[in-house]
Amino acid sequence: MVIPLTVLTGPENRQIVPTPWIYYPRLTPASDHPATRNLNRVAGKFANTIDTVGLDPAIKKKILLTTSQYSRTIKPPVQISLREVDSKPSEAEFTRSNLPAAVLLEGIFPSAFRNRMTGSLTGGEAADLKTVSKETRMIVVADADIIRNEIQVSGTTAGFYPLSKDRFTGEMLGNRDFIVNCVNYLVDDNGLMELRSREVKMRLLDKHRIKSEAAKWKAINTAGPVTIVIMAGLLFAFLRRKKYSG
Helix, strand or coil: CEEEEEEECCCCCCCEEEEEEEEEEEEEECCCCCCCCCCCCEECCCCCCCCCCCCCCCEEEEEEEECCCCECCCCCCCCCCHHHHHCCCCHHHCCECCCEEEEEEEECCECCCCCCCCHHHCCCCCCCCCCECCCEEEEEECCHHHHCCCEEEECCEEEECCCCECCCCCCECCHHHHHHHHHHHHCCCHHHHHHHCCCCCCCCCCHHHHHHCHHHHHHHHHHHHHHHHHHHHHHHHHHHHHHHHC
16 A cells, blocks of 8 residues: 655646555554554655564564565666656566565674774774673664655644644554654553553354343342342332431
8 A cells, every 4th residue: 555646737727636656655663562563554755674684592583564465576776757657557566565664673793993993993902892782672664754744834834744644645654653652662661552552352242142142131220220220219218218317
């Protein structure tokens, strides 16, 4: 699925119409992680992909955002033209699926200066550098536009649209919630994360019991409250009479 691109049709009766644009994908959040559970799809623009290379056992990887099951990649350099909106893309070209666009890394990271000469940085003396980090986290996203607001200009006044709302279709996307959840997760605010990502499961009723016990429960729900009120009134009257009879 993609985000529509607004184009100006013409040359006569020119109108601004939304058109599917394959370079604006809707990214799918992972459903099994607190940072992305229960989120709407995240809008990307000319999104790249991430290769989770490396077999370092000290770093655990978790894919947070992926493309749809019908995806493709284009190797640069490539020329992109707005004329592509006039042609229907071929399904045979979209042979890849679920390409990673955001990855969470957790663990101990090696220093970029490990096994390097540091004398040139410290005036000839070798520096005592840390070769590994503490236990930490980082999130890598392959599209900077995920956190970019659309700008609205009216005369000499400029403003911005909400991050999660598409300016043309009004669709609510998950960009803002994704960024907020990522920040909360990185600062280790697990209590707030669990609250935001809490999943409520709807329990289905037993259809057989609904049919067989419908009359009984209707009677209980109708006569029950009335009976309780009457009994409470009689009890109140009895206690009052007992109190003031002597």
